[in-house]
Amino acid sequence: MKFLFLGDIVGFAGCEKLKKNLPEIIIKEKIDFVVVNGENSFDSGVGITENIMSELLSSGVDVITTGNHVWDQKETYDIIKNEKRLLRPLNLIGDLPGKGFNIFNSKKGFKVGVLNLMGNVFMKKCENVFEVSKNFLDNKKLKADYDFLLVDFHGEITSEKMAIGHFFDGKATLVVGTHTHVPTNDCRILVKGTAYQTDAGMCGDYNSVIGMNKEISLNRFLKKTTDKNYPSNGNASLCGVIVDADDNNGLANKAESFIFSGEHHVGI
Numbered sequence: 001m002k003f004l005f006l007g008d009i010v011g012f013a014g015c016e017k018l019k020k021n022l023p024e025i026i027i028k029e030k031i032d033f034v035v036v037n038g039e040n041s042f043d044s045g046v047g048i049t050e051n052i053m054s055e056l057l058s059s060g061v062d063v064i065t066t067g068n069h070v071w072d073q074k075e076t077y078d079i080i081k082n083e084k085r086l087l088r089p090l091n092l093i094g095d096l097p098g099k100g101f102n103i104f105n106s107k108k109g110f111k112v113g114v115l116n117l118m119g120n121v122f123m124k125k126c127e128n129v130f131e132v133s134k135n136f137l138d139n140k141k142l143k144a145d146y147d148f149l150l151v152d153f154h155g156e157i158t159s160e161k162m163a164i165g166h167f168f169d170g171k172a173t174l175v176v177g178t179h180t181h182v183p184t185n186d187c188r189i190l191v192k193g194t195a196y197q198t199d200a201g202m203c204g205d206y207n208s209v210i211g212m213n214k215e216i217s218l219n220r221f222l223k224k225t226t227d228k229n230y231p232s233n234g235n236a237s238l239c240g241v242i243v244d245a246d247d248n249n250g251l252a253n254k255a256e257s258f259i260f261s262g263e264h265h266v267g268i
Helices: 011-029 050-058 076-082 129-139 158-167 214-221
Strands: 002-006 033-037 063-065 101-105 111-118 148-154 174-178 195-197 238-245 252-260
Touching (some): 002 011, 002 148, 011 050, 011 238, 011 252, 033 148, 050 063, 063 111, 111 129, 129 158, 148 158, 195 252
Parallel strands (some): 033 063, 148 174, 174 195
Antiparallel strands (some): 002 238
């Protein structure tokens, strides 16, 4: 099985780049299953709507994960109740709609588990992610409950992401970080066979500040304005990870960073 995970889609530019290019990428790279983080895909750069969700799924996305902006568009409360392909972090506090984990059938007939987690450091308050992860692994096993497991860890700091990677090593196909919108140069396979990258980066316009208008961002840092920021809508890049996994044990045979800026698989 070959998986493509794409980092946070930011605004109109990220959505349009994905819709235009993902179908061809799936064919060219022989991708069997696609997961994207869609929590920043709305035009304002925060949240996701039913229309955007439908467009992403129609473009070849199999599962959409989210993070701290999952509820920023009110309609998400309703659509997530009925759409199992839209996940929210498992460790959010409270009696909330939706699920943080689900199992999906791939085109090849394999069971693919997708787990959405959120970090505790510098993030909205949620349950201890390591305790929740331990409980999850106590009850769910690779090649018993699912053939493959992909983990989206939505978090701020590198150490917390790396720790989760090692915690799931040998028990997941891929652990990849999202949220910081900058692709890290550490894609690798951990010692027990789990593919890992600290952050997948974003699908958006990199002539920006993490996808947002750079002039407004700079003026806000300089305290020259309190204007509300919005996504930069120039030419976007798609960033993420491709994992070639072993059908027999569910672990990674090969993992590589994926950056698509134009017609070719190239740098940002």
